[in-house]
Amino acid sequence: GNNAGRNWDILSDWAIVIICLLYLPDSVSQSFASTAEKSSEVTLLIWTHPFSRYRRLPDCQALYQVSGCTLTDDWRAYPHADAVIIHHREIATNVSELPPEPRPRLQKWIWMNFESPTHSRGLWRFEGVFNLTMTYRTDSDIFGPKPRLVVWVISNWSESHARVLLYHQLSRYVQVDVFGRAGRPIPGDSGSDSLVRLVSKYQFYLALENSQHTDYITEKLWNAVLAGAVPVVLGPSRDNYERFLPPEAFIHVDDFATVRELAQYLLLLRRSPARLQRHLDWRRSYRVHQPSFWAEHYCTACVAVKNAKGRTDVVTDIANWFQS
DSSP: HHHHHHHHHHHHHHHHHHHHOOOOOOOHHHHHHHHHHHHOOOOEOOOSSSGGGOOOOOOOOHHHHOOOEEEEEOOGGGGGSSEEOOOOHHHHHHHGGSOSSOOTTTTTEEEOOOOOOOGGGGGGTTTTTOOOOOETTTSSSSSSSEEEEHHHHHHOOOTHHHHHHHHHTTTSSEEEEEEESSSBOOOSSHHHHHHHHHTEEEHHHEOOOSSSSTTTHHHHHHHHHHHEEEEESSSSSSSHTTTTTTTTGOGGGGGSHHHHHHHHHHHHHHHHHHHHHHGGGGGGGGOOOOOOTHHHHHHHHHHHHHHTTTOOOOOOOHHHHHHH
16 A cells, blocks of 8 residues: 555655664774775665565755765666665566676675565575674664654553553653554454564554453454564563463563653663664574464364363363453
8 A cells, every 4th residue: 555655655754864873883884994995985776676666766965965975776787786676576486586696896795684584584594694784673783763752552542541551651751652543544454474574674563452361362463572672561460470471571661660751761772783683682592482363272172181181170260261
């Protein structure tokens, strides 16, 4: 849809800005600087427009006072381009979409990807192919922080809910973008992929449950995890969440005396990529598993029934147990 197109326009344009501003580690910055000294300008070839949507390339000098940076999407520039920016989605399933080999001497190939690993197919195909990485990860060669701060997707809005009160208080201190039936429409179709794609543009996702009960942790949390955002949770206790996720994988509202302190912490993480990375490092050691509704639940029940053969247990006091 048009909204989706505009959002991807923003994402890709922002990604180009990151390149123009050269937000690089020192070693990478120096290598580009030495190249620029030998030539009047550096040419960056955009091999494919992200998600196959044409966008006018910016004038880095006019917009950002960055001199010596020429952007082009004309493949005829390939032989003399200093670097080629290649967006992952267009090459994920077809290596033949890569620029031709052999590549020109000293030319850098830049892997650009702002999707979460869950939505980045075929990564194994590109071992040893690229020279530089440009992603939302702080340990990328070219670090591009997610352009937006906090998002909340909500369908059931009630002023009496604790989560709505939290939203009102938090939005006094930070911008919170609201989507769903109670906010702006989610770009794209109504499927879970569109929601995860939306959340992937944000650093933080409000995973706020409509009621607080033991183990009542819904897809709100997993949407954030799948999208690569840090969930800010309101629900059962921190100890309860830690039964499902590592302690650093989420931010619990109960960790802060006031909503203002929570907002200040989110803004601190925004300014400090190293601190933010602490909430993301767990992904290197764990794999996210998303159950398939309802098939996996049915099959899990089969296993439970097999294990319970011969037993005649009865669940007593189901109301108190479930509501606790």
